[in-house]
Every structure is written in structure tokens, then in C-alpha cells.
Amino acid sequence: MTDRVIEGKNLVRRHSVLELVEHWAIALSGLLLILTGLLELPIGKRYYVTEIPWFSWSGDFYTTLTIHYIAAVVFVAASFFHVFYHGLLGEGGLLPRRGDLKESIKVIKTFFGKGDEPPFEKYLPEQRLAYMGMAFIIAMLIISGLVKTYKNLLDPQLSYAVTSAATWIHNIFFVLFIAAFIAHIAALVIKPNRPMVRGIFTGTIRLDYARGRHSLWMAALERTKTPSTDDGRGGEREEVAGTGARKDGHVLPGEKPDPGNETGSERTNDKKEEL
Template structure:
């Protein structure tokens, strides 16, 4: 499913099914990783988490580790798929652009009633920055996690300096990941952003919202739909857009 306008339904397709699967694979496995990573600290028994019905296993480090590994396999595969698949297809809509930092500050000010929002492309500048930030955090988590897994499985006598580095990179990135996740959820709570949330579940946003807030994206989408190589899709009244430069490449809302 590509980005396209569903005129009759008053909707715009923002995320394909594949992108939503990517997002939820990363998000759900990431949440499991946060929980089981937390349970690898000696906290579950101390803080009575083991006594919560269904979480009795949280005090068993080996069980938590097994679940952590299973979630890691999904997480790593999904992240690499996301990066390579969209990279190869040049879906760079979420890659930060020059001026995004300054633009983000301006946009954030508007959330607090200062100034007016500029016209947006498919993604807000802070979404592009957040994607890049999360990509760096995830890269650190994956690389350090792979080193730790190698140590656990293959080389228990790995260089102490390497083990210590991997451990603290993993622990530090773990904290940053939690903060980034909190910021991600926090951004969705802001009223102007709420209409975007439905897309990560259904794939679509309201057409009137998209035209009003994302005119750069819509002008390209609707402009392309009128081009000679783009026709209708999904029935009369629906117009399809291609994978424009800023059209795809991420699964954030």
C-alpha cells in the first residue's frame, strides 16, 4: 500500500502495512527489551515486582535473559530491515535536513502558543531529528548487545576492557532509549500531533488534517497524482502518490 489520497473516505494513507509491521515489531520488542533489561538488574524481588500476578518470572535472571534474547532477535532484524530496505529504496523522508534543528525549536515554541507553525512535509522537523537520535541510540544498543551476547555465548574471558565498555555503552544507551521513548510518547500527547497517531494503527490520517498541517507533502502527493505516470488506485476518487523523496522511509507516526 503506497501513500495515496482516499478522497471519498476523506483520508490519506500515511503508513503502509509493511511500515506499520516494522514499527510495531521494533516498538513491542523494544518494550519487552526495556522490561527484561530492567529485570536483569536486581530489582524485581527488591521492589516486589515478582509478586505481581504474571510477573513471578521477573526475579529469575536466566528466564529474563532468554526473553531478552528472543526480543533482541526480533528487534535487531526489524531495525536492520527498516534501515536497509528503506535505504535501498531511497525513502529518506525521515532523514534530518539542514535547518531541522532551528525549525524544531520554532515548532516546539508553537506548541506553547508562541508563533505559528510553518507548513510541514510528511514529517515534522523534530520527527526527523528524533528518528536520527533514536537510530544512534539503537545502533549503540545493538552493537554493545551483540558484544555482550558474544561474550555470554562464546567468549566468557573476553577482554575486560571490551566487556566493561560494551556494558556501560549498553547501560547508558538503555537509559537514553527510555528517555527517547518517553519523549516519543510525550510528543503524541500534544494536541496538534494527536491526529497523526491513528496512522500507526490504521495507516491513514484525516485528509483535512493533512491538507492543513502537511501542505508540502500533500501538494507533492496530489500534484504527482495528476502527473502522466500516476493514475487512480483503489477506485475512482482515490489518487496515488509515488515514493517521493520525502514520502516514506519511516514508521513513526
């Protein structure tokens, strides 16, 4: 887990670079799949899309299909990487929990001035529900898309029933994917969510915002991770809570040592001086 407070900058890291890469790989390839999927209807020539500069290719079915396949490779690879990578790490922060639906309704009501928001963890309850919904849509698109690709490239004689079912499923979930994508963007327009836009591009959000709205997440984060500062001796210094002592037992000039960190010889010398 890379979540950490960035001291002196009023920032907290919410997403790692790897998470940003996988997010944008799925998002951009997904957008390209939507575009090429629409062009295969076909609408390129019908609605004069081919007349737009640099879009003359949009009227050629095989060109749009090839681009669709290339985007699909990136989309599927990034999706599988997301599932296996975070699964192996045991990261389940986005998985739905009992009571998320009820909490989501409460949160939505607060957008209209009804009640106050409850304290949140790293992810909002509606984010967890939306994540599972999007995951199901993507899974159905991948499965049906693989069947259609198998038919196109390897088995043109695949039964009509299987081909028809795969096509209907792909088309239905294609529409749902567009709707979910629009809802995902629209959620960021809502005022309380706007500070999270920064995290999509930089991986960080404002620390004061996180402490105010995601207090449960920040409490857990600050409870388990003690900020480190440079001790001026060529390395980082981790302080023992409530003292000026380093974990290695050294004490910096002007700092009061913790008796609990003194070695046996130091305590013996102190007793001799007292005598």
C-alpha cells in the first residue's frame, strides 16, 4: 500500500503510479472501443463523420475493426492485470460491503441538503457499488467480445445461436458501459467530489480534504504510519512516539532522551554519578 501523507505539502497519496497507469489504460482504451464500436454500426459515412479532418478512415469497416481489436487487447490486458495484481496484494477496499446501499442513499440525500455525511473510509460506499457494477459490465463485454472474435478469426461457421447471443449481450452491455462511463464522469462534477479529480491525474489529494471527508481512512493511515524527517546525518530519522529519540537509540543535540531507550551501561553510569 502506497498511501502516505506528504509532509509540508498538504497532500496525501491516494493512488500509486502503477494504479494511475492501469486506470488510464482502461479508460483510454475503453473510450477508443466506444468510438470504434459506434463507427461499426456504421455511422461514419451516414452522418458524414468521414468529412471531419483526419477521420476519413472512420467509414472503412475493416480499419475501425482493426483499431477496435487493438484497443481491446489493451483493455483486456489492463483489466486482467487489475484483478490479479490487486487480488494478490489482498486489496479489497473497493469491494462492496454490507450496508453500502443504505449508506449510499444517505450520501445522495446530503447532496440535496438532507442530513450530514457520515465519516468515510478511502472509498465512498457508492464508489464500491459502482465499482462492482462496472466490473460486471466489463466482464460481460470481455466474454461476449472474445466469442465474437473467435467467430470472426477462427471459426466463421460458429453456430448462429451462439453468435447471436454473444452479439446481443455485447450490444446491451456496450450501451450500459457508455451509461456507466457517463455516470462515472458526472459523479466528479458534484461539488463534494471535485477535490478527488486531482487524484486521477497526480495520485494525490489535499490532506485537509482527506481529513475532513475521509476521516476513517486518514485515522487508520496516520495511526499505522509515523512521518519521517531528515535528521541531518545522511538518513531518515524515525521518532519514537512522544520522545526525541531515534529508534536506533541515538539522541539528537538538544533533545531529551527517553529513559526507556537508555542502554544498561548508560543507566549504570548515571547511578554512579548520583553516588
